[in-house]
Amino acid sequence: MRFMAAKTRAQADDEHFVYIPAGADHLFGVLTEPVGKPSGLDVLLLSGGMYTLSTNRNRMFVDLARDLAGHGHRVLRFDYHGVGESTGVIGPYALSDPNPADVAGAVECLPGEGRNDLVLVGCCYGGGAAMHTLADDPRVRSMVLMAPPLGDEGRGNIGDSCEIGALFLKHAETLRARNIPTLFVYGAEDSYYHDFDRVRHTRLEALFSDDSSLAVQVLPGELHGLSWVRSQELFARTTLDWISQLH
């Protein structure tokens, strides 16, 4: 599954394995080097919860990483601790504590030589992890967040209560205040989109105003869980388009 016709696309030969220290554990990662002229952007791919591997479903992140590298970006994907090839045992995927040590360790692992700007691409729980750990990080240039839950507890549904999680709100406000271009991508049939839509013109009105750096894009069908190949392709193309207009 290739998402676009990159003139040159990375392959395994362009990738290195890394073991990333994170607390007492070592996270397995794959670093994809840029093919052709480097863009100056590093992209960190963050998988979702439920033991999702660094490949993501149907190896969407492998294809995305190799396409992004074909556009000159350096890309890192990794297994959270206790998942895939990494050591340790993962906990309950708490949205209030989404493995920040793992994310911070992964960022530090990106090569320091001529430190690049950083773009985060996170799916669901991974989107929450990106916001939680790096919303105020000066290296962050942009984020693409797929179906991030608005709540901070349980699976993050806010339902009829319309009570947005304090952490979500805080991190979104930070991104807005820092003018970080951030794309929230939902599927029209996602329960998290229904949550978002409920508060879009009330609690979130100011955050997503016309002059905001935060934007939302709604794709057809169900995106959360990536349980359709077509949804994976749409999300990947959306991500590639978003990142390509950053430089």
Added chain:
Amino acid sequence: MMATAGRVLGEDQDVRADLATNGCRERPAFVGPIGGAVFACLHLPDKPARGAVVLCSSIAAEWKFNYRREVLLARRLAELGVAAARLHYLGTGHSDDGEITFGAMVDDVERVRDWACGQADVEHVVYFGSRLGALVAAAAGRATGSPLACWNAPTTGAAYFREVFQILRVGRLAGSGTVDDMPAAQDLLRSGQPLDVLGYTLGPALYLSASTLSFADELGSPPRRVNLIEIGDARQAQQAAGYAASLRDQGFDVAASSVDDGRSWWLDGADAPRADEHREAVVTLVEETAIWLAAAGGGDALHGG
């Protein structure tokens, strides 16, 4: 040792460092030519390996569901003194692109087996396979009649895909509430179109190449040592025991056991589990499988145990 000409990344310097865990080492590598490299990870004991096990995974959601327990199995085998190699078939996981067929999966296993034997300096190899990987493992070790342990081996490729198609219907019914607009999976694949199985691409080449196979045929000539481990409920265990008996009747040396645990490989969230490390059934499954494989593979089951 390599069957394929070209640069072998796994024998180059592409690995920054082995990971050390409990005195053992883990060595990820891309094995094979540029553009056709297979991701593999070799688990090495803390002393010279007494044999090797090659683990043949299943595909798609089953691959993901079983991934961690196969990592745990490989780590345990290394603790027991046996090298263990895992891989991602071409066109899957971290490996390079490639058309997935049953024959290509067997080729990938043989390539990684040769690489692993060279790295671990061993000759004796036994196999492990889960679900569709059981057919692959059976085929890969057929020429040498190597011992084989399996989790939920399908009796035939056709039976395997039938189950996948049933799960697809259940999954779509649970999601969109209807399967009325769903084309018949077999017809789609036979016409050369890929099938979207709950977010995983099933290509026609794999379906056509594997749906005519049977586990017994892939085992080759009896007697071959086989350990069939069935994960599931009592009814499924009974079915598996019946199948084991039929293989014995054909002259195979078959051990059979069952582990009472969920098998919701495909329906994420339906069986929201704790981490495999915290699930008693998984710990038992891994331990019993590892001890059988280590004994069959020449390792010392007491070492590190």
